[in-house]
Amino acid sequence: MYYIGVDLGTSAVKLLLMTGDGKIEKIVSEEYSLYFPHPGWSEQKPEDWLDAVLKGIKELTEGIDKTQVAGIGAGGQMHGLVVLDKDDQVIRPAILWNDGRTQEETDYLNDTIGKDKLRSYTGNIAFAGFTAPKILWMKKNEPENFAKIAKIMLPKDYINYKLSGVNSTDYSDASGMLLLDVKNKCWSKEMLDICGITEDMMPKLYESYDITGTLLPEMAKELGLPESVKIVAGAGDNAAAAIGTGTVGNGRCNISLGTSGTLFISSDSFNVPPDGIHSFAHADGAYHLMGCMLSAASCNKWFMDQIIRTSDYPKEQEGITDDKLGRNHVYYLPYLMGERAPHNDPFCRSCFIGMTMDTSREDMTQAVLEGVAFGIRDSLEEIKRLGVDVKKSMACGGGMKSPLWRMIFANVLNITLTIPETEQGPGYGGAILAAVACGEYSSVQDACDKLIRVTGEVKPDPDLAALYEKRYQTFRKLYPALKGIFPEL
Structure with missing residues (x-):
């Protein structure tokens, strides 16, 4: 069987096709634009990510028996704020991990709410790149857009949502939002209240190797893949890269x-x-x-x-x-x-x-x-x-x-x-997670023990x-x- 690994990066998406024994058959990359509308701001259009992923999957699977594609797993840039309205339309460009506009909100969380409370709610303190400060920034500076929010998701989860129709995320990626109680693996009610959002706006939580859905019929048709292709929760880029090593x-x-x-x-x-x-x-x-x-x-x-x-x-x-x-x-x-x-x-x-x-x-x-x-x-x-x-x-x-x-x-x-x-970063980790989800390996540990080899040391x-x-x-x-x-x- 084949497994597709997606590395949704900041400058490009890199996709790889992996066989069940860990061999990489093909790699493709598609670039997209990065926008800096003001000094210190960093944004991208989620629609550009989707276009690049669909184009990349078509190129990646060209010439193979597509019925043998079993699963898709993604590793993606973390912390980015993707917001959709009630009609599933993107409300505004995604605010990325390296965006620096939220210092005031970060200071409010760390100094007014307090670091000790943040740790008790989430296990972490606030950083300017995290998702929660971005939500607070949007609430203050773009109240009309904030009022339209029906769904909140992370970059790779937007791709998974468009592929499967399931609003999901995994615990590793959700950890970087400052909205998750990391120790207990659940959304923090206190943090949702602080941000003025509700749990029904948030994606359902999964382990990275869990199956969250299958390809929507229209996506299967466009990609020429079976509707049975499993979409896996995936991971934040660093966690996915760690699996890949x-x-x-x-x-x-x-x-x-x-x-x-x-x-x-x-x-x-x-x-x-x-x-x-x-x-x-x-x-x-x-x-x-x-x-x-x-x-x-x-x-x-x-x-x-x-x-x-x-x-x-x-x-x-x-x-x-x-x-x-x-x-x-x-x-x-x-x-x-x-x-x-x-x-x-x-x-x-x-x-x-x-x-x-x-x-x-x-x-x-x-x-x-x-x-x-x-x-x-x-x-x-x-x-x-x-x-x-x-x-x-x-x-x-x-x-x-x-x-x-x-x-x-x-x-x-x-x-x-x-x-x-083999050093292919988050994409390889995503493919391994897909293989585990589809039963190719009994666990992530089992897959890593069998697939990861070392060629040298310093x-x-x-x-x-x-x-x-x-x-x-x-x-x-x-x-x-x-x-x-x-x-x-």
């Missing part, structure tokens, strides 16, 4: 270095997190801790594309030789879009510090790579406060394809990085790790020193 079971770790960067640690039980860390449900039915930085590999892309204007990323790293590692005098703060974990500060900004007359192009490139690793280390330090001891982590995402960046990460974090054989060097430890202790002083200045910028 086998990060299931207590204490397993995955570091994803994409547009954003995440440190993801699976847990058998729910943990109340420190202020800058998330504690969410996992796609395997358990829980996870996560630190998410908003700009990770995108920092290097920005520096390469916009500043030194080159597309040859590997060439720019050639001059960063082993003798330079741990000895750079330049520091870079990776806050191009503000920061989530662990600072929860939309006002902080990127900067270079420590440049002198002999600072080179390579020094600045190295500082960018190191700054992102230091940023992930910040989250790791917060999670260590819970008694979690990480010795090894899977490494995925486009940035981790760089051997140099992997070496920097291994030594900055002083842990061993393992490299998965171990820290004790001497280099010691050099980076000293540099990290300097790095961690920079944000507090500059915090008061950032809002003035």
